[in-house]
Amino acid sequence: MYKTCVISAFKMASIRSCFRQRNVQCFPQRDWLNFGINNQKITRFRAAPVSTLSQNMPKQNMPKQNMHNLATVNSTTPHVALIGPSVRRLLDSYGLDRHSIKPSGHKGQLLKGDVLKYIDEHAKAEIKFTHILQDKIPASGPMTQESNIGYVDVGLSSARQAIARQMMESKNTTPHTYNTIDCRVDNLFAICKKFDHSVSIYDFVIKAAALALCLLPHVNTSWSDGSLVQLSGINIGIAVNSPNGVITPVINNADQLDVSSISQTVMELKEQAKNGLLRPEQLQNASFTITNLGNLGVKSFTAIITPPQSATLTVGDSQVLVNDNYKLSNVINVTLCCDGRVIDEQLASEWLTVFKGFIENPLQMGL
Numbered sequence: 001m002y003k004t005c006v007i008s009a010f011k012m013a014s015i016r017s018c019f020r021q022r023n024v025q026c027f028p029q030r031d032w033l034n035f036g037i038n039n040q041k042i043t044r045f046r047a048a049p050v051s052t053l054s055q056n057m058p059k060q061n062m063p064k065q066n067m068h069n070l071a072t073v074n075s076t077t078p079h080v081a082l083i084g085p086s087v088r089r090l091l092d093s094y095g096l097d098r099h100s101i102k103p104s105g106h107k108g109q110l111l112k113g114d115v116l117k118y119i120d121e122h123a124k125a126e127i128k129f130t131h132i133l134q135d136k137i138p139a140s141g142p143m144t145q146e147s148n149i150g151y152v153d154v155g156l157s158s159a160r161q162a163i164a165r166q167m168m169e170s171k172n173t174t175p176h177t178y179n180t181i182d183c184r185v186d187n188l189f190a191i192c193k194k195f196d197h198s199v200s201i202y203d204f205v206i207k208a209a210a211l212a213l214c215l216l217p218h219v220n221t222s223w224s225d226g227s228l229v230q231l232s233g234i235n236i237g238i239a240v241n242s243p244n245g246v247i248t249p250v251i252n253n254a255d256q257l258d259v260s261s262i263s264q265t266v267m268e269l270k271e272q273a274k275n276g277l278l279r280p281e282q283l284q285n286a287s288f289t290i291t292n293l294g295n296l297g298v299k300s301f302t303a304i305i306t307p308p309q310s311a312t313l314t315v316g317d318s319q320v321l322v323n324d325n326y327k328l329s330n331v332i333n334v335t336l337c338c339d340g341r342v343i344d345e346q347l348a349s350e351w352l353t354v355f356k357g358f359i360e361n362p363l364q365m366g367l
Contacts, residue, residue: 083110090115094124159244170307174223175340178302179348182331183359185318189330191362195260201332202292203263205315207365208358209290210234210255216351220287222308223342229308237286237306238266242273248306249278250286259365294318300333310342313355332359 083091083098087110091098094115101118103110118124156164188201213220213234222229234255237248249269254262272278291303294317303312316333323329334355338348358365 084112086112087115090119093126094119095127096124157244159247163245163247166307167304170304174305174307176302176305177338177340177343177345177348178335179338179345179352180300180333180335181352181356182321182333183356184323185330185332185359187360188362199259199263201318202294202315203259203266204359204362204365205292205313205334206236206238206251206254206262206266206290207257207259208355208362209288209313210236210257211358211365212351212355213288214255215354216347218347219311219343219351221310221342222287223310223339224308228342231287233285233287235285235287237289237309238269239289239291239303240270240273242278243276247273247278247283248286248289249273249282250284252285289313290315294332300335302335303337305337305339310339311348312337 087098090096090112096115096118098110101110101114104114105111185201188204191204192199192201217230220231220234222231233253236251236254238251239246239248249272251257251262251265251269257265269278269282272282286306287309289303289306289309289312291312292315293301294315297317299319300316301314303314305312314335314337316335318330318332320328321331323331334352336348336352343351
């Protein structure tokens with residue numbers, strides 16, 4: 001015990017002697033904080049600033065490079081005081097220069113009171129910004145041909161006006177959700193060749209959608225006055241062009257038709273729509289709509305649901321992609337646009353999975 005105390009006292013004496021020989025000086029705690037160190041426990045020994053060390057150390061023993069470094073450290077950079085948003089607003093409102101006002105804040109900080117005091121002492125007036133009077137603004141009105149800006153008014157037929165109102169009402173009142181899936185169509189291409197190209201992939205898409213609606217009838221529903229209406233027949237509407245815009249003639253009971261009958265019906269409906277010969281009953285009672293832009297080179301797109309239907313299927317153009325077996329495969333992208341009140345994400349995914357199974361294995365459709 002005695003030896004330990006003697007050794008400890010000897011070590012403390014050595015440390016004190018070392019501090020005296022090296023001429024290490026102490027300085028107040030505020031200077032310690034300025035060096036970025038704030039440790040309340042260290043109160044007895046504090047390292048002296050670099051400037052103090054450079055004064056006490058003999059210059060003849062210091063290398064020139066170290067002297068240059070000390071000079072660099074001792075050089076102080078000018079402090080740039082920032083101004084607050086309220087001060088800046090006063091300066092801009094009265095057109096004042098911040099350098100002409102004497103600051104009173106910490107480290108030359110210009111305060112709001114300094115600016116207000118300067119304004120009172122020099123009787124400064126706030127700058128009034130002029131506003132454009134309303135009567136000087138030319139009134140906007142309907143354009144006339146006299147303005148000669150190169151436009152022509154195109155009148156809308158009653159059919160196009162009805163379509164526009166229907167689409168706007170559907171988009172504003174129906175919560176649309178979208179689910180997309182890729183389907184390989186290599187087997188469909190091979191079967192179309194066997195049919196001598198009398199049928200197209202679009203005809204198989206209609207057949208596959210009708211069969212998928214049979215297996216999942218809840219998709220074949222509509223929303224009416226806050227309740228669901230289960231539709232008995234599977235009537236597929238197909239979007240076709242007409243002189244009055246895009247219309248959707250209906251293939252009734254599509255699930256009961258074979259692919260050849262569907263192909264023949266589609267050709268007849270397109271021809272009648274092109275010539276404007278469709279009857280009103282051919283445009284009614286659709287429970288599901290299919291829109292195809294693959295023939296125009298569109299890869300993927302979405303559509304607006306036609307009320308009171310709950311879903312629309314969009315079909316894109318085929319693409320050559322690498323499949324899971326690292327081989328090239330023809331793929332089409334289809335998107336199921338749903339009414340979120342009727343068809344949730346889970347049901348939409350299940351329907352697309354069933355649809356994809358029919359497309360990739362067309363023999364299951366019973367051609």
